[in-house]
Amino acid sequence: MTAQPLQIGGGRATIGDFAPKLAALTDDVLFKEVWNRTELAARDRSLITVAVLIAGGDPDQLRFHLGRAKENGVTETELIEAITHLAFYAGWPKAMTAITVAKQLFTT
Incomplete structure (x- = not known):
């Protein structure tokens, strides 16, 4: 397997002050x-x-x-393409929601 970017969570940065244990589990375990x-x-x-979400x-x-x-x-x-494919397996409304999120992210 080739080298890949180190995956770092943002739990402590986003929720650490409110839910420190969940933040720690997000960053340290997940x-x-x-x-x-x-x-x-x-x-x-x-x-x-992305598919599961x-x-x-x-x-x-x-x-x-998505980011x-x-x-x-x-x-x-x-x-x-993954969202389009998932429309048939996860459901049309879920795919439409996902494509709307993607459009907001990708066109700004």
């Missing part, structure tokens, strides 16, 4: 330990995460992870 495992590339983890109807988390996916080498074209 990102430091899980996201940096070498068995999957960060790019693949990003695509999986779309399927789960989680637009707030999707907003962050993270781009940082991990997924192109906007690939993300739009």
Whole structure:
């Protein structure tokens, strides 16, 4: 596996003062330990995460992870195609919500 960018969470920066334990788990377990495992590339983890967030109807988390996916080498074209593909598996309303989030992020 080739070198990949170190994945760093933002839990402490965003919610650390309000929910310190959740922030620590986000940064220290989810990102430091899980996201940096070498068995999957960060790019693949990003695509999986984006797909699950779309399927789960989680637009707030999707907003962050679409940006993270781009940082991990997924192109906007690939993300739009993934959302289009997921319309048939996760549901049309969820895909429409996801594409609206993507459009806001990619066109600003």
